[in-house]
Amino acid sequence: MGDHDDLRKFISDLAVVHGRVVLSSGREADWYVDLRRVTLHHAAAPLVGRVMLDLTADWDFDAVGGLTLGADPVAGSMLHAASAAGRRLDAFVVRKAEKTHGLQRRIEGPEVAGRRVLAVEDTSTTGGSVLTAVEALQEAGAEVVGVAVIVDRGAGDAVRAAGLPYRAAYTLPDLGLVA
Numbered sequence: 819m820g821d822h823d824d825l826r827k828f829i830s831d832l833a834v835v836h837g838r839v840v841l842s843s844g845r846e847a848d849w850y851v852d853l854r855r856v857t858l859h860h861a862a863a864p865l866v867g868r869v870m871l872d873l874t875a876d877w878d879f880d881a882v883g884g885l886t887l888g889a890d891p892v893a894g895s896m897l898h899a900a901s902a903a904g905r906r907l908d909a910f911v912v913r914k915a916e917k918t919h920g921l922q923r924r925i926e927g928p929e930v931a932g933r934r935v936l937a938v939e940d941t942s943t944t945g946g947s948v949l950t951a952v953e954a955l956q957e958a959g960a961e962v963v964g965v966a967v968i969v970d971r972g973a974g975d976a977v978r979a980a981g982l983p984y985r986a987a988y989t990l991p992d993l994g995l996v997a
């Protein structure tokens with residue numbers, strides 16, 4: 819099996835949880851994809867980096883990140899996978915709110931102003947979280963080249979309506995799930 823198949827197996831085995839849950843948007847669902855169990859797993863995290871770099875291989879960006887917390891290990895894995903391949907890729911973290919002490923930054927990491935950046939998520943349902951990150955990045959002067967997620971739960975239309983291309987490494991049918 820290759821990276822894509824290996825990562826899909828980790829997601830199915832470790833992240834898919836059946837049971838009534840309230841989602842970030844306030845909607846309810848009968849299952850949840852807890853991708854933190856995968857993106858923070860010693861064997862799965864390197865696959866996350868390589869699969870997400872492969873998914874976005876034809877997009878031109880030199881920094882990656884998204885809204886904390888789900889996006890953080892995704893961006894970190896991509897940074898390390900890129901480094902292992904000899905590519906310079908920075909990561910950043912978009913805070914949910916601006917920090918009120920220290921340097922009072924909303925976006926942590928190397929400066930993003932004037933750079934082409936990729937916004938990532940572990941999973942995206944309404945797109946609300948990733949679009950919050952996109953808005954903060956654009957306000958900070960970054961050019962967001964697109965949005966990439968590990969698992970799509972239905973955010974494509976919202977992201978495209980915001981004028982950005984959207985890609986997912988896995989769809990719900992890939993995981994044997996339906997919206």
Ligand SMILES: O=P(O)(O)OC[C@H]1O[C@H](OP(=O)(O)OP(=O)(O)O)[C@H](O)[C@@H]1O
Pocket residue numbers: 842843885886887888889939940941942943944945946947948973
């Ligand atoms: O597309 P959306 O409707 O915004 O939902 C998806 C978001 O929900 C989860 O994060 P959550 O809000 O649970 O916060 P966390 O990352 O801090 O755990 C997930 O990591 C995404 O960020």
Ligand SMILES: O=C(O)c1cc(=O)[nH]c(=O)[nH]1
Pocket residue numbers: 840841842843849850851852853888941942943944971
């Ligand atoms: O919409 C969400 O909040 C959400 C759905 C999901 O499957 N996994 C997750 O981490 N968040």
